[in-house]
Amino acid sequence: MHPVVPLLTAALLFGVGVYGVLVRRNAVLLLMSVELLLNSVNLVLVTADATVRAALPATGTVFALFVIVLATAELGVGLAIILRLYRLRRAVAVDEIPLYDEPLDEPQ
Amino acid sequence: MTVADVLLTALGVVALGSALLVVSTRHVVRAGLWLVVTLGAVAGLYLVLTAELVAWVQILLYVGAVVVLLLFAVMLTRAPIGASDDLDRQRWPGALVGAGTAVALAALLAGAYRDTEVALPTPGTAERIGAALFRSWVLPFEVVGVLLLAALIGAIVLSRPEDN
Numbered sequence: 238m239h240p241v242v243p244l245l246t247a248a249l250l251f252g253v254g255v256y257g258v259l260v261r262r263n264a265v266l267l268l269m270s271v272e273l274l275l276n277s278v279n280l281v282l283v284t285a286d287a288t289v290r291a292a293l294p295a296t297g298t299v300f301a302l303f304v305i306v307l308a309t310a311e312l313g314v315g316l317a318i319i320l321r322l323y324r325l326r327r328a329v330a331v332d333e334i335p336l337y338d339e340p341l342d343e344p345q
Numbered sequence: 346m347t348v349a350d351v352l353l354t355a356l357g358v359v360a361l362g363s364a365l366l367v368v369s370t371r372h373v374v375r376a377g378l379w380l381v382v383t384l385g386a387v388a389g390l391y392l393v394l395t396a397e398l399v400a401w402v403q404i405l406l407y408v409g410a411v412v413v414l415l416l417f418a419v420m421l422t423r424a425p426i427g428a429s430d431d432l433d434r435q436r437w438p439g440a441l442v443g444a445g446t447a448v449a450l451a452a453l454l455a456g457a458y459r460d461t462e463v464a465l466p467t468p469g470t471a472e473r474i475g476a477a478l479f480r481s482w483v484l485p486f487e488v489v490g491v492l493l494l495a496a497l498i499g500a501i502v503l504s505r506p507e508d509n
Binding site: 239241242244245246248249251252254255256258261262263264265266268269272273276279280283284286287288293294295296298299301305307308309310311313314316317318319321323329330332 | 347353354357360361364365367368373376377383384387390391394395396399402403406407410411415417418419421424431432433436438439440442443444447450451454455459462466474477478485489492496497500501503504
């Protein structure tokens with residue numbers, strides 16, 4: 238088995254994810270691109286586990302499992318934020334969200 | 346070229362192609378469905394690399410839970426059903442940075458592992474992973490439990506309706 242094949246796949250997948258994060262405007266699509274990034278990192282970890290003789294056994298696989306759990310937690314909170322945002326602003330386009338509230342009552 | 350190499354290449358091509366469709370399709374729902382293909386292909390890569398437990402966790406958690414959550418979010422935010430043209434910002438800066446990242450990482454990894462060839466480890470890793478997890482990584486495992494609880498409470502607090 239040539240480990241360069243899955244490693245190159247992971248590198249290109251990371252590039253695709255970076256493109257998605259930078260280009261997508263819809264917040265849900267942004268989260269999908271983040272999942273691509275996390276998957277490519279997991280692929281590197283699992284490949285390293287099959288390739289490199291580590292001091293502790295199965296470390297890469299354990300790390301991959303941790304990353305999957307963290308990704309799930311991140312996605313839960315991220316979706317809660319997106320739904321909250323949608324309820325407040327009626328928009329999920331990340332570049333249309335004002336970063337501060339306009340003051341409602343201008344001082345006279 | 347061994348059988349494993351052929352399988353890895355084929356699954357890698359499937360994963361990359363569907364990932365490109367995830368970030369370029371003009372239908373929000375189809376992006377989620379292409380994500381299923383990508384995640385499934387990556388799970389296949391894990392299987393070939395003899396990490397079955399990670400592969401099944403990937404299928405259960407990612408394809409089973411994460412994609413369903415994402416599709417729910419698509420529905421709850423009333424995403425357009427048909428094709429929409431305003432999903433993307435200007436493309437070339439993102440394409441430049443993404444391609445640069447991919448080329449840099451690929452050059453680094455190809456330079457390090459170009460001529461390496463290893464024998465795949467024996468399959469049947471669940472027992473080994475369990476031993477590693479509960480012998481060497483018990484403390485992170487417990488911390489991850491606390492983090493999941495925190496994320497759960499955070500999501501509940503964020504999605505609670507306003508009291509006023």
